[in-house]
Amino acid sequence: MEFYDEKIKALAIEIYELDAEVYKKLGSSLGRVFGGEKDICIRNIMEDLHSRQNSSRIRSELALISNMARTIPDHDTRHDVMVRYNNIVEEIAELPTGFADGDILDPKIADLNTVNLKDRFKTGDHLIICIGRSCGCGGNEIGFALADKLRMNFYDVSVMNEVFRQKDGEEAAQATATFQKKERMGIKKRIKAFRKYHGLSSEDVLFFDTSKFLVEKAKQEDFIVMGRFADAILTNNHIPHISIFITAPEKRRVQRFLEINKNVTPNQAKKWIESEDKRHLKTYKFYTGRKWSKASNYDICINSASYGIKGSIELIIRMLQLDDRVKQLIK
Template sequence: MSENINREIYTELANRIYDLDAEVYRVLGSSLGRTFTGNRDTTIRTLSMLMYTKPDGHLLRSELALISNMARTIKDPAEKSRLMTEYDEILKAIEQLPNMFGSTDILDAERAALNLAVRREKISENDHLVICISRTQGSAGNDIGFELADKLRINYYDVEIFNQVMKRLEAEKDNVQDKENFTDFNKYGKKTHESLKTKLKELNRYHGLSKQDAVFFNMSDLICELARTEDCLIMGRCADAILKNNHIPHISIFISAPFQVRTQHVMDVRNMDMKQAVRFLKKMDKQHKKYYEFYTGEKWGKPENYDLCINSANYGIKETIDVIKRLLNQQTQ
């Protein structure tokens, strides 16, 4: 009975998300198109299953971020307030669901007892508020980034950045996936065999660059474009080093936590046993480190490279967000 009730709740929320997307599109009359382009029944089933089968929520989180990013561009204050209120209510309802994103905290009570005050700094009023967050796997960095962006009412970019890069390259999304540039980063590994026809095709498509290099350089251009034109929060993608090299003001943050705490967090969120979680974390940390250091020449996670390094296990998700807000000197509720 309880499972049936939960599924009804998922379906109701899926309908609200679909309707919100449609209403945002109607108010904007945007040429960019809607987040959900399929028919209603199929989309509702997909969203419901997403909530039911993917409790870590990273896919749903990106869909919601796209809708809220569009809603924040609405010029009419009354319409913007109305739709953002509905968005907030949907988000609160989702947070009440079991095992949804942000619901599995990472607070280590013993370490939290040792916290000290965090420094406060101001950001120039002439610059856009651009936050770059790098994180170790399992430190709840994505949950923190998403909720922080939402509280600050700024756009959140993660997977959608890569999707825009793919459109620029006119490449098939299935051919070069986001994970290929991180979990399967192969700059130092053995080259896969490619036919001469494939090599010539890619030589033309990517102007003589490898797919990974072409994606990175196009992504770099896009990140700079975003930072120059809007307030936003960018997860990973070497954004801190890219903006630093292009002399674009930003706040860089590195989020991590002790390995044993991250292991437990991954076990809780991904339903892995300890052996699986340890193997997963080591692989992901290694790939992130390789990718970052190859393209930036900087050491990944080195404290000197960031404005703030924070141990999320000392604070938990909510308090980590508050610490970062104090750094930004923001009074957003």
């Protein structure tokens, strides 16, 4: 146990120092991911590394660091930083509390299928992969690991909200909610919000900010984006992309949720998953006019219980014919 704690601490220090190194080399206007006092930041990182339940937070923080690191102008410096980053990700993946790895796999229904997807990108177009997912299917883990393997920037709600916060300041960050249940507001707050957003709700402001962000990024870089109505936004702006939806049987998703959240009952897990899926269904319909999770709305639909985390990543790479890209990256 003592060795494990020391390893966690060493990893936390390495993550903190990598963030500092990227900021130093880049002088990023977005600021550091871990901007507080060193000891407090390291302690917080250690707590997240100790808890499998908080692995999504570490994943998003690492995604922010890697997104910035990939913009370092000097090739050798960028290479050295990314090697350190990759080593950190590999060490975290080996931890019992690290990123989920194959834990959605159901051997009983595992059966590999291959499909060829026609190339739709013209010369000069950036590769953009939009991933929708049902709650508990391992979609975020798949998206993050896929982005890492393809050396693409990764954007999920946590990463994008942090980008908006750092770009526009703390006050603007109040608008970057996550399309969650609306909180009750008093009349004064309602009037203030009405004036601030010209009559738009904070959810509408976030949708328009997200649309602008994705369209701008599509002109600049390859990336993977989780949810955020990205497939519909890019379609409406005539931007080529690949849309993927990942899910798994509810029973397996509940089991996985319980494996990660030890203090939750099966009934609570089931209710949480169902409520999250209903919320996604409702907001997706409202902002896109489409039905969330409907197979015909996506290029590829994957049952992650059939392949697991690693298997799903390998499947996507094969289906999108990205094997050569991966080979080039690991040379």
